[in-house]
Amino acid sequence: MKHVFTFDPDRCCACSACMIACTDQNDINLKAGEKCFRKTYDTEVAFKEGGIYCAYLSTACMHCEDAPCIAACPVGCISKDADTGFTIYDNTNCVGCKSCAMACPFGAPRYNTEDGKMVKCDGCYIRIKNGMKPACVRACSFGALDCLTEEEYRNSGSDKACNVLIDQANLRKKEALGRWR
Amino acid sequence: MNKIAIIGFGAAGYCAAAEARKWDPDALIDVYTDAGRGPYNPMLTTYYVKGAIDYEAMFPFGSLDEIEERLGLCIHRNTAVTGLDAETKTICLPDGTKAAYDNILISTGASAFVPPIQGGDLPGVFKMRTAEDGVYLKKLLDGGKIRSGLVVGASWVGIKVVEDLVEQGVDCTLVDGADWAFSIAAFRQTAQRVHRDLEKKGIKLAFGQMLSHIEQEEDGRITAVMKNGRRFTADIIAICIGVRPNVAFLKDSGIAVNRGVLVDERMGTNLPGIYGAGDCCEAYEIQSGERKNIGLWFNARKQGEVAGANMAGKRKAFGGNALLNLAHYLDYDFISIGDVASCRDEDQVYEYEDDRYYIRAVRGEKLKCINMIGTGESNGVVKSLFIKYFENNQAEMDMASICHLKENGFPDSFIDFIGRDQH
């Protein structure tokens, strides 16, 4: 069953429970310099015409439908899981060339300093296959992150699929902090 | 039944075959390759040399037999196509026979260019493109007798050969005819930082050195003699001064060829039913709106896919093609996005440097070129912003990209510079 990650920026507060859950699930060794696959942002963006937008975001691999990283990798590390449609990888042959990072519009691939190999979010596809939600989704207390089957997504009428939720700055201007000052 | 011929079986050829098979299970797909082994990835040769991967890993799609079986192809091994009659969509084979098809893909790639100079065939002189080139260098280096190496050509291939040599402890000199490294993509200032980085690793550099010929020394070493008379002596010499698309066999075929085969968005040539993809072609580039030969693995795969789909009757287009150069070498990475040659003295320049990053960007009326060193994990974000900018410069820069760049230590002034006429 194909799955879709959704994200609702109006529910997020960058509490980063998702990052902790990802770290817990994937045994990310922060001490060795490894980085969590998911990244949250609590960032203030100033608009040219005044006002500040306080962005709270959580991003990881968007599991692009036509994932450019797959074609970019010279050794074929990255592929699609046929079931979930998630972008998964086997980095045995990874040469650490960062071609995948150059292809990815979201900065999702990470490099372990120790072996120089790429790692990234695999959508917890094994959990999904076993009837569970991805670890980060499970940890989101506020319903900002979710992972739905394609069918659930269509029925939900949501427009918050991660891989389409990109050009939003405009919409959000009205919420800029300037309104209260 | 749709009869498809694919000439040349690299990444472009393979992806075209796979995609055509996906959409047309019944098509007859004939593949012509001048090699006897599966499609390989030229950029992996130097990784094979340094032992980062096995020999087999250079062939990411498997062996010819496996592929033939998996995709239901008919592969003609060791069969270099010698000519093409576009009118009748017929190809000529080395044994003089001909075969006609409904659709033909030209995916013959490019070859490393070695000028016809005296001494160019001396033992120890080599190039770096094919799996065989990789095997050759690896044997030499594994032999343990190589003490010094000279690399002619400070560009993407040359720098990878330098990396192989340095990691083996071989004393290494890098020379180039231009005034600085990566001259077709790097600003002089960017190159200065590159030079500093390379020299820190003990690499000797010399620029403005045009290769004249190569001489054999009595002690068995070889010497590259420059047009200015300077001599560089080493155990081995790599010649990495560029590639040439393999299009000679298309002479008089009626197919429009510049440096490479000229194609449209659907990878079609000027003649119906004939397509081009990969290093042998020139596709539309987003910044200039003109056709350019941009030899990248990703492009070869994507263009092959697009050609394959179109040959199977699907409409698919190749877009978002920008001038890109990425070099990952010796703990550094350098990326150039856009056309450095289009930059003028009167343009606005943005420059930023800290211990991690070097960034230099230029804009005239529009954004022109961005050079970055050390920004590896963020390269895709910047590249994609650059492409979006040219696709629609009214579009807002998206929040996720802004956040990513800010959090990864890109200064606000840079975000401002590249997003200037956006908001």
Add this chain to the structure above:
Amino acid sequence: MNELEKKIKAKIPGEDTGIEIKRSLCAICSPGCHCGLDCYVKDGQLLKVEGTLEHPYNRGKLCTKGAANRNYIYREDRIRTPLKRVGPRGEGKFEPISWDEAYGIIAEKLAAVKEKYSPHSVAFFSGYCKWYRPILHRFCYTFGSVNFGTDDSTCFKSMDIANSLTTGAPGGPNIPNTNTFLGWNYGGYYSNHLSVGPVRALKERGGKVIIIDVRYSPAAKNFADIFLQIRPGTDGALALGMGKLIIDNGWADMDYIEKHTYGFDEYKELVQNYPLDKVCEITGLNPDDVFEATKLYATNGPACTNFSASALTHRVNGLQTHRAIICLGALTGNFDRPGGNVPSFASYIHKRGGFTTREMEFREEKRPFDQLRIGETRFPTWDEYCDEFQAMDLLRQIEEGRPYPVKAIVGFGMNAKMFPETDKLVKAFDKLDFFVDADMFMTYTAKYADIVLPSCSSLERGEMKAYEGGYLAFTKPAIPPLYESKSDVDMLCELARVMDLDDDLLKAGYEACCDWMIEGNGVTVADLKASDLPVKIQTAKPVVPGAYLEKGCRTPTGKIEFYSKAIAAYDPKYGLNPLPDYVDPLFDENDPETKEKYPFHMIAGIRIPNTIHSRVHEVPWLRSLRPDPLCEINQDDAKNLGINDGDPVEVSSPYGTVRLKAMITAKLQPGVLAMAHGYTEANANVLVGRDHLDPYSGYPGFKSLRCSIRKY
């Protein structure tokens, strides 16, 4: 990797993978929470945690800290054995000893202090986590000391006292039935994650939200229909100004006031001093916004108010501020009605289960009355409403030895960093004959102890816990205690045996104590243990709005008291005001010289997602989210001072200095600084003066003090 290996790597529970889910609870934050935890365990090792979906309290949810439980319990610096100090206090040199030896030393030293001075010279003190408090409390009293104290001296209780003084009962916001949520100091996201869902649901059904905060918080961004970014500590003035608007505009519920309140006329007179323009001058707010917010609150049907446990009361005007806010509910008839603030009482350790236990009897049964408690004569309100000593007077009493000396401390998770002028307190520890502390980690405070006992985490023990909705649970260990660590209650009960205290119940052990406390509810500990999830208690009754007022308030007049009769009864020498008047939050630091030297208003102790007090600063996963202690500063102020984001800065007050890094933000107003508390290397509370205290509650003004900042 084959399929099974992939499943093991993905930590999928099942027979094939050998991974089992065991149920426990997270005890990282306050006992008002304690979410149900699914522990993924293999061979006695914890592999991962998740919130328990079937748990009636958290329904699968966890906060950032809770999600880090694995990293928390496996911290490398867990204390492994009982320890005896061998170096000077604070240096951190200890040697391992056996449990028997440790108990022996404790028994001997405590007996010696009791002998030489009196049992009251031993102060028992509990920090987090509060779960063992009934046992420690009873232990203290059985031992014979009046001095049982806790971190309640700076947490939650001030609000509780204000409630008791005004309505006689704590009243939580009844969001599901309200039309308007007055989110006074409501952060939610970083402090009480489960509170966010109901507010969102309110918004989704068209309800209105007003947020009043000093920071433009996620709650303000995501929920506020009206956001009032108030000057720190001026909330009392705002509440009184709103009161005036409500009365002047005829929005007050006069029938309700008539029937259920006391002292309205005096209150009405008081608020005449707070006209809108003056209020806006004090609070820095826009008069239109204040008017609109007040109108919305008072005229949009049922409205409820967020009562923040600490944010408002950590100011020297805090208790009265809270009273002033409660008064708005009385004016509009929103106290004890559906959609307003509905009173309910705790069943067991702060949790309101709708049933009663004998927790209080258990704690009080052995209480001695033969001495004054620490702080008793200094904070009469505190003493009347809290059965503990006010620890903000502990430092003075250790130093001065008056009215009697304090010579020993029995600490459980004691945190010296919660005390103003922390540095002075730890120095005063030198005057003690004996200090024992139980903790999971070798904390800043534990380093000053003579004996340190290794506690285990909630995942390694069984504990009793009540939950909202009529539930009671008794957990089982998900993994065995690490090293030689033990459950705090087992230490206490074993110690009771070693010391042969006159208390058979304590000596019978924790489970027997629990059985005694829950008797009459139709369940036993054994029944509770038979279930992996909280058990529904048959005696539990749902809260019926209106029932409390019907019966009459637990105040001297039986009514909601605008004018507090209890306060009026205290000796005038304390200078306490029965009306909830406003005073400046910096009234004791406003002399011209201090004002000039320390021009910034510091909020020491803001909530950030990855910390809770001092408890998880050293948990690597959580620390990685914000590696450095940060002082938040408004972007314009920073510009004026030439401070860039990430610059090292020195923040000073008349009492101390901390060094940390600057975080530049637009979310704070100019003139305001904010930092999280509890860091050892940048302890916010060294900036707080020991006498910068609320005269009613004794609470320190953590969140309103004068500071300066400079780049160093």
